[in-house]
Amino acid sequence: MARKLRVGLIGAGGIAQSHMQGWEENEHTEVVAICDIKRQAREDTAKRWGVAKNALFDDYEKMLEKVELDIVDVCTPNAYHKAAAVAGFQAGCHVLVEKPVATSADECREMINAGKKAKRLLMVAQVLRFNREGQTLRRWVDAGLVGDIYWGQCTLLRPRGVPAWGTFIDAKESAGGPCYDLGVHILDMALYLMDFPEPVSVSAATYLQLANKPSLMKHDPAKYTVPEDMAAGFIRFANGATLSLQTSWALNVTEAAAKMNVVVCGTGCVKRTAC
Numbered sequence: 001m002a003r004k005l006r007v008g009l010i011g012a013g014g015i016a017q018s019h020m021q022g023w024e025e026n027e028h029t030e031v032v033a034i035c036d037i038k039r040q041a042r043e044d045t046a047k048r049w050g051v052a053k054n055a056l057f058d059d060y061e062k063m064l065e066k067v068e069l070d071i072v073d074v075c076t077p078n079a080y081h082k083a084a085a086v087a088g089f090q091a092g093c094h095v096l097v098e099k100p101v102a103t104s105a106d107e108c109r110e111m112i113n114a115g116k117k118a119k120r121l122l123m124v125a126q127v128l129r130f131n132r133e134g135q136t137l138r139r140w141v142d143a144g145l146v147g148d149i150y151w152g153q154c155t156l157l158r159p160r161g162v163p164a165w166g167t168f169i170d171a172k173e174s175a176g177g178p179c180y181d182l183g184v185h186i187l188d189m190a191l192y193l194m195d196f197p198e199p200v201s202v203s204a205a206t207y208l209q210l211a212n213k214p215s216l217m218k219h220d221p222a223k224y225t226v227p228e229d230m231a232a233g234f235i236r237f238a239n240g241a242t243l244s245l246q247t248s249w250a251l252n253v254t255e256a257a258a259k260m261n262v263v264v265c266g267t268g269c270v271k272r273t274a275c
């Protein structure tokens with residue numbers, strides 16, 4: 001068997017534990033170095049997943065300089081995705097980055113260009129595409145059951161679901177609220193099924209009405225500095241298709257109305273019973 005691909009983890013917090021499990025389960029990969037600015041996070045993660053103590057770093061530039069890596073896995077808060085990914089490319093690595101890709105379109109472009117320049121891959125951890133439902137829906141589209149998709153609607157509304165852990169509500173670290181956290185998941189899923197048509201216009205509104213006020217939710221409203229707790233948008237594509245999106249961490253809807261739902265409708269004339 002060819003040698004295993006050597007992975008360096010940047011950011012050893014909550015979601016990184018699932019990544020570590022994935023790298024461990026994959027017979028072609030091994031995590032050989034971990035960087036986190038917090039000692040406890042890097043040491044706990046290394047202990048849990050059996051990474052050598054002398055391969056722990058508090059600065060990813062040092063890690064990239066000292067350890068030969070094939071892949072860099074970026075699991076930091078959103079604000080640091082771009083710099084860590086670009087550094088990974090400059091060190092000649094492929095980069096897996098958590099969603100959202102980055103905090104602005106300019107940052108995304110910079111990352112894409114750095115990957116092209118280094119001739120290395122940039123992959124974003126848009127997990128919905130890879131789960132059973134996502135793969136099944138994609139197979140139905142590929143099999144022609146859906147036809148040409150001309151309308152879609154994606155919804156992920158939490159009535160009272162502002163994260164009270166991590167740095168999600170801190171604008172300096174996360175930049176955005178439910179749009180960056182939840183919206184990117186359903187938007188990616190819908191676009192994946194629609195074959196990523198070219199967008200020509202976006203109309204959207206964001207609201208901050210509940211999460212910055214005292215409530216029974218566990219987060220501290222005084223620390224809520226991201227710009228929105230709810231967002232709604234409408235996208236028109238060059239092929240004539242349209243897509244609406246609504247997402248929230250806090251909204252006065254029932255739990256029943258709040259389920260995740262990605263709907264795409266096309267020209268396919270399948271009898272209802274066929275599905």
Ligand SMILES: NC(=O)c1ccc[n+]([C@@H]2O[C@H](COP(=O)([O-])OP(=O)(O)OC[C@H]3O[C@@H](n4cnc5c(N)ncnc54)[C@H](O)[C@@H]3O)[C@@H](O)[C@H]2O)c1
Nearest residue numbers: 011012013014015036037038041075076077078098099166
């Ligand atoms: N795909 C999903 O469903 C999913 C789920 C949760 C989180 N996420 C994404 O994963 C990312 C991390 O979220 P989390 O919940 O694990 O956060 P977290 O706060 O639990 O972990 C982030 C870690 O990064 C470290 N860190 C911060 N700056 C760093 C730097 N410059 N260099 C090295 N380490 C640094 C922190 O010390 C912390 O340990 C976010 O972008 C989030 O949107 C994705």
